Amino acid sequence: MSLRIAVAQISSESNHFVTGLAGPDFFRTTGYLLEGSEVLGLSRSDTEVGGFLSILQSEEQVEVVPLVAARANSGKPLSAECYRSLKRRLLEGLCRNLPVQGVLVSCHGSMGVQDLDDPEGDLVGALRKIVGPRVPLALTLDLHGNLTQAMVQSSDILVGYHTYPHRDAFQTGQCAARLLLQAATGRSRPAMALARLPLILTSFNASTEGDGPFSRLRRQADRMEQTRREVLSASVFNVGAYIDVPEMGCSSLVVTEGDEALAGELARRLALQHWGERDAYRVETLSVADAVERGRRIQGGPILLLDTADTTGGGAAGDSIALVRSLVELRVEEPCLAMVVDPDTVADCWHREPGSRFPVEVGHRLDPQWGKPLEVEAVLRRKSEGCFRYRGGILGGTEVSMGRSLVLQSGSLQLLVMSRPTYEWADEQYRSMGLEPRQAKFVCVKNMMNFRVGYGGIMKAFFVVAVPGPTPADMGMLPFRHIRRPVYPLDAMPETVEPEMTLRPYPGA
Numbered sequence: 012m013s014l015r016i017a018v019a020q021i022s023s024e025s026n027h028f029v030t031g032l033a034g035p036d037f038f039r040t041t042g043y044l045l046e047g048s049e050v051l052g053l054s055r056s057d058t059e060v061g062g063f064l065s066i067l068q069s070e071e072q073v074e075v076v077p078l079v080a081a082r083a084n085s086g087k088p089l090s091a092e093c094y095r096s097l098k099r100r101l102l103e104g105l106c107r108n109l110p111v112q113g114v115l116v117s118c119h120g121s122m123g124v125q126d127l128d129d130p131e132g133d134l135v136g137a138l139r140k141i142v143g144p145r146v147p148l149a150l151t152l153d154l155h156g157n158l159t160q161a162m163v164q165s166s167d168i169l170v171g172y173h174t175y176p177h178r179d180a181f182q183t184g185q186c187a188a189r190l191l192l193q194a195a196t197g198r199s200r201p202a203m204a205l206a207r208l209p210l211i212l213t214s215f216n217a218s219t220e221g222d223g224p225f226s227r228l229r230r231q232a233d234r235m236e237q238t239r240r241e242v243l244s245a246s247v248f249n250v251g252a253y254i255d256v257p258e259m260g261c262s263s264l265v266v267t268e269g270d271e272a273l274a275g276e277l278a279r280r281l282a283l284q285h286w287g288e289r290d291a292y293r294v295e296t297l298s299v300a301d302a303v304e305r306g307r308r309i310q311g312g313p314i315l316l317l318d319t320a321d322t323t324g325g326g327a328a329g330d331s332i333a334l335v336r337s338l339v340e341l342r343v344e345e346p347c348l349a350m351v352v353d354p355d356t357v358a359d360c361w362h363r364e365p366g367s368r369f370p371v372e373v374g375h376r377l378d379p380q381w382g383k384p385l386e387v388e389a390v391l392r393r394k395s396e397g398c399f400r401y402r403g404g405i406l407g408g409t410e411v412s413m414g415r416s417l418v419l420q421s422g423s424l425q426l427l428v429m430s431r432p433t434y435e436w437a438d439e440q441y442r443s444m445g446l447e448p449r450q451a452k453f454v455c456v457k458n459m460m461n462f463r464v465g466y467g468g469i470m471k472a473f474f475v476v477a478v479p480g481p482t483p484a485d486m487g488m489l490p491f492r493h494i495r496r497p498v499y500p501l502d503a504m505p506e507t508v509e510p511e512m513t514l515r516p517y518p519g520a
């Protein structure tokens with residue numbers, strides 16, 4: 012008898028501190044929106060869905076039931092209309108294809124929706140209602156996903172990325188698909204436990220590479236997976252997410268073979284380690300003047316100036332010009348590269364010829380709450396349609412577009428002006444426009460993690476600069492309104508806390 016397994020993805024990371032809402036075209040224009048058999052086109056991708064399909068399609072008795080795959084850039088919360096339209100496509104697709112013997116879904120975990128605190132919980136709850144309590148449902152999540160009680164209560168298996176920088180979307184999909192098939196064929200009875208903390212942490216010092224606090228935590232989870240036969244999966248989630256909802260915090264989630272009490276004990280142990288090291292996640296920030304001064308004391312370049320507060324991978328618009336303004340005011344004469352998203356300036360300048368000089372206003376068009384445009388005299392150096400291919404990361408190998416783009420030169424500064432934000436990874440955007448980071452003394456990077464890989468071989472040093480924006484390295488800079496208090500680091504907290512536990516026995520419902 013064949014096993015029919017439904018496959019779906021609705022994945023975006025949102026930022027509640029940026030202006031506006033993402034409309035119905037958001038997924039199609041910034042990522043992809045595939046339906047039915049189109050979803051199978053992801054089988055050659057590095058995505059979670061690629062991982063699902065690689066396992067399912069290698070099993071003779073499995074029939075893949077592709078529903079919807081929607082992935083978007085990090086960005087604004089979704090409008091109610093955008094979310095409902097995706098949800099409707101997903102649920103209608105499932106209803107048309109019943110019965111299924113299992114459901115695999117890829118989500119981020121920190122998606123925001125206009126009038127909903129927990130969209131992923133809402134989504135899996137709706138899927139559960141349709142398939143009933145006994146059809147296994149597995150959910151994959153980003154390591155920055157915010158886990159909720161509803162997500163745990165409505166699913167059987169939750170698996171998060173193990174790596175940051177993210178390199179294992181595909182493997183995460185594979186792991187969830189293997190566990191789901193075991194449950195769907197009665198070879199496994201997964202039980203789960205979630206331990207959540209009143210803790211929100213910036214991602215900057217939360218790499219799983221090297222020997223930082225999050226790397227140590229991940230290694231502890233790895234040991235549980237490797238040394239305890241009953242442990243099917245152990246995930247740790249570092250919620251430095253920029254969503255503002257009541258039920259939010261870093262968490263640990265363990266899936267065991269039929270033993271929710273053991274899952275709870277292990278998840279709690281991971282959570283307490285996370286809490287115990289909370290101070291190790293703090294980040295040193297410098298004024299631009301101090302960062303430039305310290306960079307000048309280092310021979311050669313590039314020195315990275317990190318505008319972490321405008322990280323497009325965290326949902327920011329990428330339109331901040333604050334760092335460039337400081338470089339101009341400081342009259343920095345060394346070669347500098349910087350980038351900014353500003354569709355208005357691109358449109359205004361598009362008719363001009365390379366080599367022409369003109370005054371221009373640039374920056375803070377999309378999310379004006381964080382600053383004002385900068386006026387400079389610039390020379391147009393290059394124009395392009397803005398397509399490039401990622402060489403690594405969760406979008407490795409895919410071709411994307413930053414829209415029509417320009418290079419403007421002002422003094423020693425070359426400024427890449429793009430029409431659309433793209434998920435950052437390394438220096439692909441600069442290189443696609445003929446800009447070479449190795450030849451610059453200072454390179455401005457709107458990123459808080461991937462630069463370590465992308466520029467790892469060439470950077471001489473990096474400094475986090477203190478400029479305003481919706482993805483700062485210090486969570487205390489953000490105007491949270493809805494998150495449950497007290498929470499670290501916004502409030503004074505006791506030395507020890509007890510994580511909030513949610514247990515899900517098999518089959519749970």
Ligand SMILES: [Zn+2]
Nearest residue numbers: 153154155177
């Ligand atoms: Zn992430």
